[in-house]
Amino acid sequence: MIRFLVITLTLLFVHLNVQGIEVCKSCKVSSIHEAVKAAKSGDTLWVKKGTYHEYNILIDKPLTLIGIEFPTIDGQDQGEIIRVVSDSVTIDGLFIINVGTSYTTDYAAIRVVRSKNFVIKNVILEKLFFGIFIEKSSLGKIYHNKIIGDAVDEYNSGNGIHLWYSKEIEISKNIVQGVRDGIYLEFSDYISVDENISRDNLRYGLHFMFSNNDVYSKNIFENNGAGVAVMFSKHIRMYENTFRDNWGTASFGLLLKEINDLEVENNVFRNNTIAISVEGANRVNYKGNTFESNGWAIKVKGACYANLYSGNEFLHNSFDVSYNSKINDNVFDQNYWSKYSGYDLDKDGIGDIPFRPVKLFSYIVNRTPETIVLMRSLFIDIIDFSEKVSPVFTPDELQDFNPLMKRLK
Amino acid sequence: MFKILKYSFFDLVRSRWSYVYFLFYLLLAATLLFLNNDLSKAVITLMNVIIILVPLIGTIFGVMYFYNSKEFTELLLAQPIKRSSIFIGLYLGVAVSLSMSLLLGIGVPFLLYGLTQSAAIWDFSLLLITGVFLTFIFTGIAFNISLSNENKIKGFGYAIMMWLFLAVIYDGLFLMSLVFFEDYPLDKLSLIGTMLNPIDLSRTLILLKLDISALLGYTGAVFKTFFGTNQGLIISISVLFLWVLFPAIRMVRKSNKKDF
Amino acid sequence: MIKVQDLHKKFQKNIVLSGVNLELKESGIYSILGPNGSGKTTLIKSILGMVLPTKGSIKINDKSIKAAWDYRKQIDYLPQIANFPSNLKVKELISMIKDLRGNSKRDKELINLFGVEKFLDKKVGTLSGGMKQKTNIVLAFMFDSPILILDEPTTGLDPVALIHLKELIQKEKERGKLILITSHIMSFVEEITDEIVFLLEGNVHFEGNISELKKQTSEQNFERAIASLLISNHV
Numbered sequence: 011m012i013r014f015l016v017i018t019l020t021l022l023f024v025h026l027n028v029q030g031i032e033v034c035k036s037c038k039v040s041s042i043h044e045a046v047k048a049a050k051s052g053d054t055l056w057v058k059k060g061t062y063h064e065y066n067i068l069i070d071k072p073l074t075l076i077g078i079e080f081p082t083i084d085g086q087d088q089g090e091i092i093r094v095v096s097d098s099v100t101i102d103g104l105f106i107i108n109v110g111t112s113y114t115t116d117y118a119a120i121r122v123v124r125s126k127n128f129v130i131k132n133v134i135l136e137k138l139f140f141g142i143f144i145e146k147s148s149l150g151k152i153y154h155n156k157i158i159g160d161a162v163d164e165y166n167s168g169n170g171i172h173l174w175y176s177k178e179i180e181i182s183k184n185i186v187q188g189v190r191d192g193i194y195l196e197f198s199d200y201i202s203v204d205e206n207i208s209r210d211n212l213r214y215g216l217h218f219m220f221s222n223n224d225v226y227s228k229n230i231f232e233n234n235g236a237g238v239a240v241m242f243s244k245h246i247r248m249y250e251n252t253f254r255d256n257w258g259t260a261s262f263g264l265l266l267k268e269i270n271d272l273e274v275e276n277n278v279f280r281n282n283t284i285a286i287s288v289e290g291a292n293r294v295n296y297k298g299n300t301f302e303s304n305g306w307a308i309k310v311k312g313a314c315y316a317n318l319y320s321g322n323e324f325l326h327n328s329f330d331v332s333y334n335s336k337i338n339d340n341v342f343d344q345n346y347w348s349k350y351s352g353y354d355l356d357k358d359g360i361g362d363i364p365f366r367p368v369k370l371f372s373y374i375v376n377r378t379p380e381t382i383v384l385m386r387s388l389f390i391d392i393i394d395f396s397e398k399v400s401p402v403f404t405p406d407e408l409q410d411f412n413p414l415m416k417r418l419k
Numbered sequence: 420m421f422k423i424l425k426y427s428f429f430d431l432v433r434s435r436w437s438y439v440y441f442l443f444y445l446l447l448a449a450t451l452l453f454l455n456n457d458l459s460k461a462v463i464t465l466m467n468v469i470i471i472l473v474p475l476i477g478t479i480f481g482v483m484y485f486y487n488s489k490e491f492t493e494l495l496l497a498q499p500i501k502r503s504s505i506f507i508g509l510y511l512g513v514a515v516s517l518s519m520s521l522l523l524g525i526g527v528p529f530l531l532y533g534l535t536q537s538a539a540i541w542d543f544s545l546l547l548i549t550g551v552f553l554t555f556i557f558t559g560i561a562f563n564i565s566l567s568n569e570n571k572i573k574g575f576g577y578a579i580m581m582w583l584f585l586a587v588i589y590d591g592l593f594l595m596s597l598v599f600f601e602d603y604p605l606d607k608l609s610l611i612g613t614m615l616n617p618i619d620l621s622r623t624l625i626l627l628k629l630d631i632s633a634l635l636g637y638t639g640a641v642f643k644t645f646f647g648t649n650q651g652l653i654i655s656i657s658v659l660f661l662w663v664l665f666p667a668i669r670m671v672r673k674s675n676k677k678d679f
Numbered sequence: 680m681i682k683v684q685d686l687h688k689k690f691q692k693n694i695v696l697s698g699v700n701l702e703l704k705e706s707g708i709y710s711i712l713g714p715n716g717s718g719k720t721t722l723i724k725s726i727l728g729m730v731l732p733t734k735g736s737i738k739i740n741d742k743s744i745k746a747a748w749d750y751r752k753q754i755d756y757l758p759q760i761a762n763f764p765s766n767l768k769v770k771e772l773i774s775m776i777k778d779l780r781g782n783s784k785r786d787k788e789l790i791n792l793f794g795v796e797k798f799l800d801k802k803v804g805t806l807s808g809g810m811k812q813k814t815n816i817v818l819a820f821m822f823d824s825p826i827l828i829l830d831e832p833t834t835g836l837d838p839v840a841l842i843h844l845k846e847l848i849q850k851e852k853e854r855g856k857l858i859l860i861t862s863h864i865m866s867f868v869e870e871i872t873d874e875i876v877f878l879l880e881g882n883v884h885f886e887g888n889i890s891e892l893k894k895q896t897s898e899q900n901f902e903r904a905i906a907s908l909l910i911s912n913h914v
Contacts, residue, residue, distance in 0.1 A: 374594070374598065378597050378601040380597050380601075380605040380606070380609045381594055381597045383609045383623065383642065384593065386467055386470075386622060386626065388470075388471050388587050388590070389587045389589075389590035389594065390590070422779055423779075426764075433766060434766060488764060490764065491764040493729070493758060494758070494776075496727070498751060498776070498780055499748055499749050499750075499751035499752040500751075500779065502748070676731065678690070678729065678730040679729040679730065
């Protein structure tokens with residue numbers, strides 16, 4: 011009796027206080043389709059608990075769609091589920107499953123096209139193809155969503171959060187896992203990506219292509235095919251992210267390819283096959299990062315100019331720095347190297363002899379990758395030691411002249 | 420043979436060197452665990468030590484024991500015992516007691532540390548298995564060298580040279596040939612090169628189990644598909660077996676032809 | 680019991696035995712004599728199977744010893760230099776050999792006879808030469824085999840032990856054993872031996888008993904007779 015009373019009162023309260031349309035199986039409006047059709051611009055649709063078998067829901071006017079106790083929208087693998095083509099649409103608290111898979115059309119659970127001021131939050135997506143697909147839109151927020159895919163192969167899976175030609179969008183506190191690319195940005199500028207967790211994705215945790223002036227911070231990228239790939243982009247800032255356990259034959263924590271003007275600060279790289287793989291990156295500042303127990307901490311391929319590495323910590327990586335050329339235009343200064351065995355007679359906290367982060371073996375491995383089978387052989391230790399004493403093969407000027415004696419933190 | 424094995428084993432178990440060897444491993448394992456507090460890292464460091472030291476100690480011990488037990492062998496040769504039993508017995512005595520020191524010295528601290536609850540137990544077992552294999556292989560080779568050389572100093576020199584070759588020089592030649600033939604596909608060559616040297620084979624087996632294979636890139640993938648499968652594991656263990664078997668067979672043959 | 684036919688042995692280029700023929704049919708005490716390097720030890724070791732002949736054959740009780748090992752059950756051997764594993768106690772050494780060869784009934788008697796019980800608990804490595812030799816004798820006589828080979832049995836023995844040894848050898852002979860001895864102590868040889876086998880440059884130079892030897896060399900003194908064998912050959 012009391013229970014009945016509480017429920018009636020709650021419903022009454024909802025009814026009385028908010029302008030809008032209720033959707034439920036026993037309501038006047040029993041499908042979201044109808045509700046959207048019936049709604050006026052600016053209305054709120056209350057979708058109650060229950061399962062709605064619907065797809066191709068087109069939201070073409072400013073609406074707020076709120077799920078109560080996570081109603082389920084089951085697309086039954088028919089294709090796209092919600093498409094937003096109007097400004098100022100909010101979608102909140104839905105549980106969307108069974109997005110159709112196609113090899114020709116990128117079906118998404120929620121697609122936003124040419125719209126502004128949208129908000130997508132508290133949405134849970136499962137059994138999806140593409141998750142949230144933002145197309146030529148701006149000034150939106152994607153907040154506190156959970157996207158859980160079950161992708162097995164790259165060719166028939168989609169991305170969790172996908173931005174294409176979009177601007178000024180905040181993506182924060184989302185969890186994305188089990189899709190192809192966790193978060194994908196293409197031709198998207200002024201995007202901020204914060205405090206997300208992207209893990210167990212087939213390809214990249216976060217993927218940037220041709221996107222400029224973006225910031226991402228405090229994200230965790232864990233156990234992805236590869237952590238973060240930043241390609242053909244400029245003016246990106248990355249700080250306080252964690253890249254860990256991106257471990258596999260071709261895995262890396264962070265890939266930088268053809269990019270300029272980047273800040274990489276205070277990130278943590280742990281247990282990645284390659285922590286940072288750099289190819290054609292210029293004017294990149296690496297500061298205060300921690301590289302711990304990676305295969306390669308920094309692997310530099312091709313020409314990279316005017317990069318600065320300072321105040322980083324290199325702890326127990328198999329290779330700290332690897333170069334494939336003798337040319338060096340990068341500066342290593344005041345980093346902490348766990349392999350440093352020098353001394354500090356004047357007690358200023360800075361080692362008195364420079365540290366050479368490039369080992370002969372890493373040079374040989376770059377040249378003939380198969381030689382890596384000799385890793386941890388005594389012979390390799392011996393030649394590394396002799397190279398350390400009198401360098402012949404490794405870039406002579408590639409040194410940290412002020413290696414720190416103690417860890418920073 | 421088992422009687423000989425029993426006597427040489429107990430003879431060695433009571434000798435000072437077995438204790439030194441045992442204590443060395445005990446200390447090493449305990450320090451590693453104490454300093455590292457990380458089981459799998461301790462296993463890696465231990466691997467570096469085992470790969471080099473176990474063969475060296477097997478070699479030195481084998482040669483030393485052979486020359487030192489010359490009187491014992493001569494005493495036994497006049498007894499109604501088969502020659503092959505005598506030498507195989509002595510050899511097994513040395514190899515078994517060295518293996519015991521290794522197993523106990525490393526095993527005890529790890530067990531106390533709580534190995535059985537750790538995922539590293541398989542890596543650790545593999546480490547111990549290869550350690551035992553290397554002990555048998557290098558003791559066997561040492562016995563062969565001593566059987567062929569009456570002169571102690573010469574025998575000792577050859578044995579150390581052999582160790583140096585397999586532990587260091589071989590890898591140098593291996594590296595040079597890989598670099599020299601870098602324009603050709605090298606997977607097979609590197610696989611074969613690894614197989615032919617018991618030290619390299621053991622190192623690779625352990626490295627792959629420790630999942631450093633990801634570091635090995637494409638070659639690693641080739642290695643992983645080879646060594647990672649049951650078939651590959653069986654082949655590598657068989658190769659290690661052959662490495663034990665060949666010195667033993669030659670030991671029997673050589674001893675049957677030798678004058679004392 | 681022992682038949683050696685056309686025995687040759689070369690160590691690399693060094694010819695040690697060149698066609699030794701020897702047949703020891705009956706029980707008795709035989710002494711193999713000869714200068715240093717004449718091949719005495721090589722001959723003994725060939726019989727024991729420790730040295731493998733280059734050519735020729737050895738038969739024990741009409742069975743070839745080639746590639747055989749269990750014929751050694753019929754042989755007790757007292758090696759020339761008594762070096763034993765030094766880590767073992769005398770007691771353990773004795774019980775080890777017993778363990779390897781099967782049980783012995785005579786060990787207590789022999790231990791008593793040579794006074795070995797005094798140092799049963801000592802490590803072999805700490806024994807004096809005489810003590811080692813006594814242990815050696817105990818080990819050799821312990822098993823009561825039909826053939827006894829004694830390589831320099833008197834080394835390091837005190838007079839009392841020497842007397843015991845001689846008595847023991849005589850007793851063994853009376854029990855019908857074949858005893859093969861090498862020694863440099865001529866008085867010892869003269870006292871106990873029945874037959875002499877004189878080796879020179881890898882060949883049997885003389886075979887017969889002491890009186891035959893004296894007659895052949897026309898010497899009255901045994902030691903001189905032996906010496907003259909050597910000299911006549913060298914002249």
